[in-house]
Amino acid sequence: MSVEATRRNAVKVLFVDDEFIEFRSLKKKIADLSEPRVDVEYSQSIDDALDKIKAARFDLVLLDNRLLPNADFRETVPELRGIGYTGPIGVVSTDISGNYFQEFPDYGVDFRIGKDEIDVQTLQHIIREYVTYDVPDFWKDDYSI
Template sequence: MTSETVRKDAVRVLFVDDEFIEFRALKKKIADLSEPRVEVEYSSSIGDALDKIRAARFDLILLDNRLLPNADFRETVPELRGIGYTGPIGVVSTDISGGYFQEFPDYGVDFRIGKDEIDVQSLQHIIREYVHYDVPDFWKDDYSI
């Protein structure tokens, strides 16, 4: 990993969900997350998310499975990829047991997670796995061989 690809500032997350209460719940769950520093921005629709992605850099997108008028991630994720977003996208849903969730890699999705599974530890794990940034010293033992 070169120094150009390593993040030294905050990890920027775009949370896309048509329920603002879900965004509030996420912010509350991760309020104690101090490392890495995370900035979460909210979009209520795929259209709004596309505008925000065109205007700013995001390191990670957490996308609600169902956003009206789209059916599910099989329609929304290709729209995000279609404008050139190459970062990680995670599909978030109340229920990820549907058979079509097995197709997620075919649509440009990096991972899926239940809304009830998102907390400080899971978000740290997702960031470790999918976002390039300056790893804190106290995490380096986790990565040594």
């Protein structure tokens, strides 16, 4: 895919959190993100997320650590992987200091991040690192030595 074609297509992100206010907060934080263009969809439950992933392609899933009735990502991420989602999954939590967070790779999680850490720069970094995306020329300077 050419850089121009990629720029026209938004990076599709599914944000899964049982608190709608968290989704509103994320949308507000990334409103100024113009490159890449990001299209964020919201799911309030793991069941809704599973349905959306079965119906559409997502480039990235940001998943709240605790979603009722599941305990935490150790139950929800295997469900996402179990339906064949192979894209990057980031676990988002207010507190990522628990020892069990060290086990995240064992459950199919690509990265973990605190909710307070998400901003435009962080989201751009996550997309650069985890999403297959043609990097715009002006980003390439970031990688030159």
